[in-house]
Amino acid sequence: MRVLTSDQLDQFFLRLAGEWELRLPILLPDGTRVIGSPDDGPLAMLGGAVPGKPTAAFFPQQGTVFIAEGETLSEPPFPERPLFVLGFTPRDLSCIRFIDRFFADGWRDDLYFRLRQGAVVAGLSGYCGFNGALLPPAGGDCDLEFFWDGSRWQVIPYSETGMEIVAGLPDSVTPEEVELFTQASAQHPDENEKLLQRASELLRADRVPDSFWxxxxxxxxxxxxxxxxxxxxxCFGVQDWRSARQTERSRIWDSCQLDGFMREASGHNPLGSEALRTRRRIHHKLAADPEKWGEISCFLCGRCDAVCPTGIGIVAVARDLVARFG
Ligand code: SF4
Ligand code: SF4
Structure with missing residues (x-):
């Protein structure tokens, strides 16, 4: 375990920038935080989860699949330097572990691994959540973790690369700081984990009627x-952008809440109503994925409940569902 003060962070990241393409928690001029390039704004380590999809570092909203020019096909180049991505909460790290498995299964997704392979994944935990709330340490699922104990960053490496990165940092961690980390690690699991588990059981037992959806x-x-x-x-859709000279095929994030998400060329739509699409969004995470992957694919990052303007994020729906049927 090594330590860094807030004042030492800029210098530390400047050193890393020689070897890695940095993506860090950044404050934008409009006051929002994103995981972005250090050129985009000042560092903003405190505040918890960034509102946007944190896995966009490896699965961007739009990505070129190939460019066709006459008979020639060219694929996007590999990045010149591997990514160093910091800003994942412990729950975000569980999400990355899950989508690593997803993108590696069957047809290995080379667009994803072009960015993910060789990247350093760094988490944020400790008393750096929203308004200083505690984010219990991940204790793994990343190369290194930055734990804010209220006055200094404890930097804990988990992988060989993580150990190399922190090798030059001071290790003057005090017994009090070790105690803070140990206490934070012993936090009880979120009550919402039990809620999702119960909602999952009800869905898999087919106990939720269509009228609910x-x-x-x-x-x-x-x-x-x-x-x-x-x-x-x-999920993503694929689009071709054509000019006189070339065609660029790219993939773009899709949404299962959109009417055209599953519409077929014939016009038939297996998800032709909001009821079916909403059922699918929740059922996929809580019932289909546990059957395929052995685990619920919602890790309670909190984003869908925070962003949904009509209050039907996954926790809100699970709570309602368990209250009525379970
Ligand atoms: S379903 Fe909602 S809470 Fe769960 S991982 Fe996705 S955004 Fe986060
Ligand atoms: S955020 Fe809410 S309203 Fe918007 S698509 Fe999702 S479920 Fe529907």
Whole structure:
């Protein structure tokens, strides 16, 4: 375990910038925080989860698949330097672990791994949540973790690369600081984990009637905020952009709350109502994914509940569902 004061951070990241392409928590002029380039704004380590999809560092909103020019096809180049991405909360790190498995399964997604392979993943934990709330340490799922104990950053490496990165930092951690970390690590699991677990059991036992989804789906205005912010939502559409000289095929995030999400060329739409689409959004995370992957694919990052203008994020829906049927 090594330590850094807030004043030492800039210098530390400047040193890393020689080897890595940095993506850090940044404050934008409008007051929002994003995981972005240090050129985009000042460092903003405190405040908890960034509002946008944190996994966008490896799965960007728009990505070129290939460019066709005459008979020649060219793929996007590999990045010149590997990414160093800091800003994931412990729950975001669980999301990355999940989508790493997802993108590696079957047809390995080379667009994802072009950015992910060789990247350093760094988490943020400690008393750096919203208004100083505690984010219990991840204790893994990343190369290194920055734990804010209220006065200094304790930097804990988990991988070989993480150890190399922190090798030059002072290790003058005090017994009090070790105690703070130990206490924070012993926090009890979120009550909402039990809630999702119960909602998952009810869905898998087919105990939730269609009328529930008709009522909840009625409230969706298809703004797509839930999907676009969710770190484990991985659906995308493919579009071709044509000019006289070339065609660029790119993929763009999709949303299962949109009417055209599953519409087929014939016009048939297996998800032709808001009720079916809302059911699918929740059912996918809580029932389909546990069956395929052995775990619920919502890690309670909080984004869909925070962003949904009509109050039907996953925790709100699970709470309602368990109260009525479970
Ligand atoms: S809380 Fe919502 S946004 Fe976050 S992982 Fe779960 S479903 Fe996705
Ligand atoms: S954020 Fe809410 S209203 Fe918007 S698409 Fe998602 S469920 Fe519908």
């Amino acid at each position: 008709a009522e909840i789906g009625e409230r969706c205005i298809a703004c797509t905020g839930c999907n676009l912010a969710c770190p484990t939502c991985t």
